[in-house]
Amino acid sequence: MDIAALLIESHGRVGQVLHRAVGGLDLDQLTWRADPDANTIAWLAWHAGRGEDAQVAGAAGTEQVWTAQGWVGRFALPFDVSASGYGQSSQEVGQVRASGDLLLAYYDAVAAATTAFLDDLGEDDLDRIVDTRWDPPVTLGVRLVSVISDSLQHAGQASLVRGLLQRAT
Template sequence: MTSADLLVDAFGRVRESVHATVKGLDTAALTYRPEEEANSIAWLIWHLTRVQDDHVSEIIGTEQIWTSGGWAERFRLPLEPYDTGYGHTSEQVASVKAEAETLLGYHDAVHAQTEDFVQSVKEPELARIVDENWDPPVTMAVRLVSVIEDDLQHVGQAAYIRGIYERTHA
């Protein structure tokens, strides 16, 4: 198995988990927050997808799918186009509302770009520095693993919230 194969598998697992978590939920379930300061499923899925879109697009050197694919217009969120959700207030979290189809459509578009890219990654490229704002500077390999780790944590949180919602709204 190559590094590219491993990356494809890892990002594929993220996609599978996103679909399993969101599938069949209505807007009430997607926007449910177990407490006032908690994140919703919609916000978590939107955020993990925005971060993946932001980071992978930066590595590739392309415009984000969020803007190039018209997703910002489809979501119609009261947020700046560059916003990925980092540091959001409770009010901003509450403003992220979307249908399951829209969340999954955006995630699938970002996943397709990510998969196309990581399938072509060669071992030496993984050592390329992609962010010099850290000490040590961040390599492509570290950035991609970081995105996978962040995505899996957030989709796990969303799945947990789904379980709470289903137990309390049955």
């Protein structure tokens, strides 16, 4: 298995988990909170997509799917166009109100862009520096592992919230 295939296989797990966590839920279920400050399934799914979109587009040197494909307008969230969920308040978490179909369609569009980028990678590409703000600077390989890890964590958290929701109702 080459490096592109390995990364694509690893990345593909995110969408599978998100679809199980989000699929079939209505807006009230997607925005249910285990306590007043807890993250919602809607916010976790949106944030998984936004985080991946921002980081992969940055590494690829492309425009984010969020703006390039007009998702920012479809979601119509009361945030700056660059918002991706990092550092958002509990109040802002509650402002992410979107259908499961919209959340999953956006993530699937991000995943398609990510897969297209990964498909062209070779092993030598992984050592390219993509972020000099850290010490040591971040390589593409480290960034891609981080993206997969973050996205899987958020998808898993959405699954946990779904389980809590099912037990509470």
